[in-house]
Amino acid sequence: TSTATASGPGSTLVNLGEFDYIVAGAGAAGLVAADRLSEAGKKVLLIERGPPSTYATGGRLGPAWLNGENLTRFDVPGLFNQIWVDSAGIRCDDIDQMAGCLLGGGTAVNSGLFFKPQSIDWDYNFPAEPYDLITKVLSAVGYTSVTANDSPNKKNRTFAHTPFMYFNGERGGPLATYFETARARSNLHIVLNTTVRRVIRKGGRITGVEVVATSSDGKTGLYSVTPNTGKVLLAAGAFGSPKILFRSGIGPRDQLEVVKASATDGSTMIDSSKWIKLPVGYNLQDHPSTDVVISHPSVKDYDFFAAFNNPIPADRDLYLNSRAGILATAAPGPNTMFWESLVPSDGIPRQFQWTARAEGSINEKGDTLVTASQYIGTGLKSRGRMTINSDLNMAVTTSPHLNDPYDIEAVIQSVQLFVDALSADKSITILHPAPGQSVAEYVNNYPGHRGTNHWIATCKMGTDDGTKGNGTTGSVVDTDTKVYGTDNLFVIDASIFPGQITANPTASIMIAAEKAIENILALKHGY
Ligand SMILES: Cc1cc2nc3c(=O)[nH]c(=O)nc-3n(C[C@H](O)[C@H](O)[C@H](O)COP(=O)(O)OP(=O)(O)OC[C@H]3O[C@@H](n4cnc5c(N)ncnc54)[C@H](O)[C@@H]3O)c2cc1C
Incomplete structure (x- = not known):
C-alpha cells in the first residue's frame, strides 16, 4: 500500500487500489451494475457496507430449525416478517425508515413482490427516449x-419492453442471478462491511472514494479510479446515495452546512468554494398506502411471526423437504393484486395498485381478517424532503405521504369504489372505514401508517440541470445518470426515479440500472 498525495479530503489515506469502476452499494441497482460492468470486461470494485445475507452469499443468520439446511432467514420467503421484530445489524442504523444494509440491500430483506412495469410508468416519468x-x-x-x-x-x-427473469422457493432476484454471475469473474473485486464515506474530487472530477470499515474485516482508506476514464457509481439507495453526495459537498447549501458543522466530517470536508449546488433530497416519494380492513368467516390468518422460531411441524417439513407449502410463500401472504386508473379533477390520471392479504392492520386483531392496501403510483404529485442531521443520520423531514389535494381526491375515489364493491356482499364485515364513517373522513383522518418502504426520487433524473438554480429545484442527474456538475460521478439506484411508478419497485429499479449501465458504457471520450 502507498499513501495518496492529493490535498484536501483523502490526502492522508491508505491507498487500497485502483479500478475502472467503483460501485457503492450492493442492492437492487448495485448488483446489476457489478454484473454488467464486469461482464463488459471492466475492472470493477463493489463496496457494500453490510454483511452477507443469503446462504449462498456467505450469510448464516437464522432460527435453529434451519441449522444444517444451507438456508438463512433471508432465503425462506415465509420468514420475511422477522425484519419487523429483529433487525439489528441488518437494517440501516442511520436512516429513520426501514432499509436493508446488508448484501442485497432491500432485495435481501423485502417480501419479494416483483412486477414487470407497465409502459406508462416509463413514459410518464422519464425524459422521452x-x-x-x-x-x-x-x-x-x-x-x-x-x-x-x-x-x-x-x-x-x-x-415490447425487455423482459427479465426470476424464480422461487428460495429468495431469487439479483442476489441469486446478477450477483452469482458477477462474483465468478476475476475482474470483480467485492468488499463487504465497508462504508463509502464520500467521493474524493477535484472540482467535478472524481479521483476515488474514501471508505471506512464497519467491522473488523472491512476496509479503511482510499480506492482510486483509473485516471481519465474511471467512474464512480452510487447505488446506496434513496437515502444512502444522497448521504454520500452531501458528505462529498454536493447538494443544497443548507444540507452541506450541516455536514460542515458536524463533528465527524466538518474538519475534513471539501472546501465550500468547491461545493456543487444540487437539489439532492428534494422530490422524495414513496407509495402512500391506505388500508381497507375487512373480516369474513371463510378467512384463516396464518401467524408468520410465530413461524420464525416455532413453525408448525407439517409446514416446516413441507418447506424443508419440497420447498412447498405456506413457508414457500412470502409473509404476510400478499397474494391478491388489482389495479385501476382514475382521474381526479386536476385531469391527471392516477394509477392504483391494491394488495390484499389475510392479516389485520390498524390495530385489528383476529383470525378472519383481510387487509387490502392501496398504493397510489404513477401520476402521484405529493412530494417530500429527506435531509441529514448533525449526527449524519438521514431523515424524512417533509413527509411525501399525500400532501397534494388531487392525490387525496383520487385516493378517496379509489377507496370508495372498493368499499362499494365490498358492500354488495353482505357476508363481508367492513371494519375500516368504520361503520357509519364516510370514505372521505376516513382518508383525511387516516389512523394507519402510510409508509411502504418504496422510497425513490431523491436524486431525480431530468434534462433541467439543477446546478443552474439555487440548489432546491431542477434535476440531480442527466439522462446518462451522471450527476450534474461532475465529469464521472453517477447515481444508478431508486434515487434517480423522477416520479412514482405503478407497482412495487425492485424490478423497475433493476431495469433502470440496466439502462444506466448501457448508457454509461456507451459514453464516448472516457467520460
Ligand atoms: C422491508 C421492505 C420490504 C419491501 N418489499 C418489497 C417488495 O416486496 N417488492 C419490491 O419490489 N420492493 C420492495 N421493497 C423495496 C425495494 O426492496 C427497494 O425499493 C429496493 O431494494 C431499492 O433498491 P436500491 O438499489 O435503490 O437500494 P437498496 O436495495 O436499499 O441497496 C442499497 C445498498 O447500499 C448499501 N449502502 C448504503 N450506504 C452505503 C455506503 N455509504 N457505502 C456502501 N454501501 C452502502 C446498503 O447497505 C444496501 O445494500 C421493500 C423494502 C423494504 C425495506
Missing part, C-alpha cells in the same frame, strides 16, 4: 404492445 418515439409511430399504424415472454410467437407487428 427513442423507444417512446418509435413505438408511438408504430402504434399509429396498428402495431400492438406485448409482454415478450408471455407471447413468444407474436413477433409480427408487435413491440
